[in-house]
Amino acid sequence: LCLLLLFHKTYLRLFVNKVCQLSHAEVTDEECLNRTMTRPSTTPATAGEVFTLIRSGSATTRSEIGKLTGLSRTAVSARVAALQSLGLIADDDEGPSTGGRPPSTLTFANSSGVVLVVAIGRSRAQLAVTDLAGTILAAEDIDKSVGVGPDELMPEIAEHLSSLLAQVHRASTEVIGIGLSIPGTVDVAAGASLDSPMMAGWDGVALAPYLASVTTAPLFADNDANVMALAELSERRESAPNLLMIKASTGLGAGIVMGGVLQRGSLGASGEIGHTKTAAARGMKLSLIHI
Numbered sequence: 001l002c003l004l005l006l007f008h009k010t011y012l013r014l015f016v017n018k019v020c021q022l023s024h025a026e027v028t029d030e031e032c033l034n035r036t037m038t039r040p041s042t043t044p045a046t047a048g049e050v051f052t053l054i055r056s057g058s059a060t061t062r063s064e065i066g067k068l069t070g071l072s073r074t075a076v077s078a079r080v081a082a083l084q085s086l087g088l089i090a091d092d093d094e095g096p097s098t099g100g101r102p103p104s105t106l107t108f109a110n111s112s113g114v115v116l117v118v119a120i121g122r123s124r125a126q127l128a129v130t131d132l133a134g135t136i137l138a139a140e141d142i143d144k145s146v147g148v149g150p151d152e153l154m155p156e157i158a159e160h161l162s163s164l165l166a167q168v169h170r171a172s173t174e175v176i177g178i179g180l181s182i183p184g185t186v187d188v189a190a191g192a193s194l195d196s197p198m199m200a201g202w203d204g205v206a207l208a209p210y211l212a213s214v215t216t217a218p219l220f221a222d223n224d225a226n227v228m229a230l231a232e233l234s235e236r237r238e239s240a241p242n243l244l245m246i247k248a249s250t251g252l253g254a255g256i257v258m259g260g261v262l263q264r265g266s267l268g269a270s271g272e273i274g275h276t277k278t279a280a281a282r283g284m285k286l287s288l289i290h291i
Contacts, residue, residue, distance in 0.1 A: 045069035047079040054089050055108040062106070080106065087112040088132075108133065113176040114168070116161050116215070119224065120182045122146055122198060122250040125157060129164045132176070137168040149201035154210035161214045175215040180207060181224040183251050185269045191221040194268060198251055225271050229255020230262055246273075 049069065053059040059068050065076050083089045090112070092105040110133035119126040123146060128139040140160055144153055165172065184196025193202035208219040222230075229245035236243070245255040254271035256263040263270050 044075065045071055045079075047082050050076070050079045051083050051088055054083075054106050060105045060107070062104075065106075110135070113174050114165075114170050116165075116175055116178040116211075116217075118157060118161070118178065118180040120153070120157075120180065121224075122183065125153065127157065127160055127164060129161075129168055129170065137170075138164045140164060147200060150205045150207065150210065154207060158211050158214050161211065165214070172215040175217040177217050178208075178211060178215065178219040179227070180219060180221045181227045182221065183224055183253070185267070185272060186221055186223045186226075187268065188220075188222055188264075191219050223253065223255070223268075223271065225253040225255040226262060226264070227255070229257050229271075233257050233260065233262075 050059075050065055050071075053065060053068060059065045062073070062076050062080060065071065065080070066073060069076070071079070080089065084091075087109055089106050090109040092107040110131050113132055114137065115130050115132065117126075117128045117130060124144055125142045126139070127142065129137045131137060140163075142153075142156060142160060162172075165175070180191075182193055182196075182202070183198045185194040186192070186196075187194040187204070190204070190206055191208050192204050192206050193199040195203050207221055211219060225245055225247040228247060229243065232243060232245055233240075241257070241260040243257045245257075247253050247255075252273045254273055256271050265271075
């Protein structure tokens with residue numbers, strides 16, 4: 001479940017980045033996705049919205065896309081062509097004819113690439129290779145000692161990821177991205193742990209270089225509870241734009257979403273319940289037992 005949740009967040013970020021690049025929009029990935037899903041009816045549908053219709057099965061032909069979005073045939077063709085150039089959709093078998101030439105069916109190209117996912121916990125790391133629809137093609141757990149540093153663990157993870165790719169007969173060039181979750185506060189921009197008591201020795205260490213031997217695809221790192229909250233949001237954006245995801249494991253944390261946007265806080269530690277200081281606890285050793 002954790003691996004699937006991590007995949008959803010990773011792929012959404014990769015997709016949103018690609019779609020935003022089509023319009024050269026200078027916004028964050030969460031802002032772009034939120035804008036796509038809450039578009040005013042008077043604004044032309046974006047390539048992202050067209051992709052959502054195709055991926056969900058709400059529209060499978062160019063004609064259906066036009067009816068649902070109000071886009072002209074030229075505008076629909078332009079958005080479909082852009083998505084095809086990214087390898088996100090494909091023309092499948094011809095659909096039923098309503099008179100004249102049968103329309104081609106547009107499908108989500110879930111096998112056109114793979115995503116590597118890594119969930120690092122305190123006592124183990126979970127690894128997997130998934131297709132673009134989130135189906136796990138291969139997975140493996142690595143037991144690790146508490147307190148092991150990145151110089152020891154990350155090369156082992158890279159070796160196992162390469163092995164998993166070989167198992168599913170996929171090349172490193174087919175990897176579109178890596179999603180990695182770790183406990184504690186994370187510097188998302190740098191892809192590194194940020195002063196986390198649970199990740200001693202990882203502070204400020206960029207993790208992407210350790211996986212350069214596996215793939216040159218981008219790596220997206222985030223806090224484990226944030227990853228789960230974003231995964232839930234991706235499935236319930238319209239029905240639950242405000243949610244609180246509590247992760248109670250070796251550590252205790254939360255992912256907070258308000259108005260469809262993840263709330264990180266000024267220091268990126270808004271959901272770090274287990275590390276919250278209060279006046280009443282002054283002088284006491286922090287422990288989950290006291291919470």
